[in-house]
Amino acid sequence: MFLNLDKRKSGDIIAYDSTDSSLSVAQLMAEQEKLAAILEKRSVVFALCNNTIGAMNAYLNTVILDSVPVMLSSKADKELLCNLYEVYTPAYVWMPADDEQFFSGGECVYEAFGYKLIKTENERYDIAPQLQLLMTTSGSTGSPKLVRYKNGNLEANAKNVAKAFGWTAEERPLCDLAMNYTMGLNVVNTHIYAGATVYLTNENIMAAPYWDFIKRYKLTNLTAVPFGYELMLKLRFTRMDLPHLTTLSQGGGKLTDKTFRTLAEFAQQSGKRFIATFGTTETSARMTLLDPETALEKIGSIGKAIPEGELMLMDDDGNIIAEADTEGELVYSGPNVTMGYAVCREDLVKGDEFCGTYHTGDIAKRDEDGCYYITGRKSRFLKMLGYRVSLDQTERLVKDGFGIEAACTGTDDNLNIYITNESLKDEVIKYVCEKTGFYKTLFKVNVIDEIPKNETGKIMYKNLV
């Protein structure tokens, strides 16, 4: 069964959440029996997740019962959800029982652990037989683009990442990253695969209940994106008394060298492990990991491929680069590479387009020991707060939202929006914050006389200062 769940004892706890509710293997199986009679196989099911056992039951049982969850946030912008709903016409929607329905019609056919399952008025439709799960690629720049996971992707990644980390059934991991976010789902899957219990929370890292949860359950593993580590360092986390904590791991974007060093030094001095990793939604999360023993010698490195995976660097002509310290596009092959993208319902019948190899769009180099370092990006996207944000999509968001010319550039800390209409400045910021869910300090709107374009009408981003 999915993630070896059938090999566990029935009393085993799969997850706790921060309301101290738990989900055991026996409970999951009992709910599975009920759902089997309700949920028609091979249906597309929207799963509006939060980090509770209700969402965990929804996710696991939808996959086990051979339907296809589209992993979304229960807090996502209503308009974005409506748009996705119209595009993918799901036959069912999982959502928190107390939340107001964002679509009309349908009937509640099941409720458990604070989650309800609504059967919508949409007809089921044909999808590829090997399609297992769908996930968004980015924050929420309004794109209906989903990544198509095939059978075996999640389990291969869970198995190989669990092996690389050396996870056992004794781990007590915190999962505060969203389950509908690739790295959050990876924390869930790797630990369930290892036979451990996952500790889910929606609490905010900057408030006491978050840390009380960690202490109450003596949690051993924390996983955070770079922004999470910045917050933890602001809280002087390295001076907190967390004796049970053994592993700190990072993913979802590049740490500054300074933060990387601080964490590696802290881990060494306190007898813990600091493990840097690299992953993408397209590869079912993680594809590399840096041996914690070498973290201090290899500041900023993403390490080497996980078991069963292979990493390589490619030049512009598609040739594999054999020499050390030469930059090229990072390319990954392995059983966790997904099938490709979907932008509409019809795409869900498509087969495997990646065929086991994913071109990341990241530029990297490799040192003489075979460890990789990300040095830049080939394509126009940023990783803000761990989420992939497309500059082109953000540009389109502003253009379409206001019917004006716009251009976007930026770094992972700051997205610059260029417009020519001074009077819209405040509204544009407000709008992109609403649509993306990011805070205003991450955006800067610059008013310029004209958006620079070349003869063919393409925006000349290099001329934007």
Next chain:
Amino acid sequence: MSNKEKYNSIFMSVFSVDESALNEEFTFAAVEAWDSLTHLTLVSELEDGFDVILDTEDILHFGGYCNGMKILEKNGVSFEE
């Protein structure tokens, strides 16, 4: 500018709200825009503005607009007119 005025102006700028919104009910739990990023921004602005360094417990138990003043008072900032 009095300390109260300075404190209010930091809140107004971080949360993009009018002064009239700042009261007992303006709390971490109640204000949707008050998330980890706005909290980090708020704490950093208050530390810079009042030249204090808040410790972990102060940051975690900041709680809200009114309680925040008590926390700053504990760190030597006076809000008396």
